Amino acid sequence: MRSIRIQLQNLPSMTNNRTRLVYFLLLPLADLLLMVLISSQYSNSIRWRVAIATVLVNGVSLAISTVATLLVLDNNQGIDLFVLANASRSLKYWYSKVITAFLVSFVGTLLSLLILVLLSAPIKLVLLAILLSIPLIISGIIVGITCWVAAWGLENPYLFSNGVSSVMVLVCGNLVSLNLYPAWLKYFSMLFPFGATIGKMVNNSVPVTHDIFVDLVWLIIGGVMYVIMRHRVLEGVIKRH
Numbered sequence: 001m002r003s004i005r006i007q008l009q010n011l012p013s014m015t016n017n018r019t020r021l022v023y024f025l026l027l028p029l030a031d032l033l034l035m036v037l038i039s040s041q042y043s044n045s046i047r048w049r050v051a052i053a054t055v056l057v058n059g060v061s062l063a064i065s066t067v068a069t070l071l072v073l074d075n076n077q078g079i080d081l082f083v084l085a086n087a088s089r090s091l092k093y094w095y096s097k098v099i100t101a102f103l104v105s106f107v108g109t110l111l112s113l114l115i116l117v118l119l120s121a122p123i124k125l126v127l128l129a130i131l132l133s134i135p136l137i138i139s140g141i142i143v144g145i146t147c148w149v150a151a152w153g154l155e156n157p158y159l160f161s162n163g164v165s166s167v168m169v170l171v172c173g174n175l176v177s178l179n180l181y182p183a184w185l186k187y188f189s190m191l192f193p194f195g196a197t198i199g200k201m202v203n204n205s206v207p208v209t210h211d212i213f214v215d216l217v218w219l220i221i222g223g224v225m226y227v228i229m230r231h232r233v234l235e236g237v238i239k240r241h
Contacts (some may be wrong), residue, residue: 049201065144068158153233171189
């Protein structure tokens with residue numbers, strides 16, 4: 001628990017009450033309001049499924065950015081080299097990152113859902129969203145770690161994590177069902193482990209098992225890249241000394 005507490009204290013979003021208010025309330029509400037306003041153009045009432053799906057997407061984005069930030073901060077301090085050189089500490093290290101990112105994202109999602117409940121969102125849909133948020137956040141963490149590994153050593157360590165976050169609305173189908181996408185865009189969206197699970201909220205027909213399969217693919221890709229980058233980083237350290 002101590003390591004997780006330290007991780008939380010290092011996050012920019014947890015610096016003080018003001019940053020917590022911005023990251024966990026103001027920014028999610030602004031994004032939610034935008035999606036609801038766009039959706040309301042096609043309906044005279046609030047489309048709760050779109051609103052709740054948007055909260056889930058924000059939770060995934062928060063998971064990606066949180067785990068990427070934690071890893072980049074360690075990279076800047078050279079902690080990643082210490083972990084590479086001490087394999088016995090690796091499991092505890094990754095456990096603290098995953099748990100911290102999950103807690104931050106899950107709490108952020110719950111807060112946004114609570115606001116929707118206060119606005120009279122259907123309880124049944126909110127409960128479904130809480131259930132769906134768990135695999136979605138885990139998927140976000142997997143994607144976030146893989147994006148960090150891919151950018152390991154690059155001048156911009158957030159290159160890929162920011163890239164994925166920027167297309168989240170597009171690949172998740174929370175505003176427009178994936179069933180209505182052009183074929184090429186639907187196939188592109190299916191490269192990410194989010195759309196099928198979000199689809200349980202917005203009535204997409206892609207089976208949820210698809211996201212589980214894609215999660216495994218991202219894990220394998222991330223694992224292979226980690227092994228390759230690990231050797232490169234260690235070789236670079238040895239050459240410098």
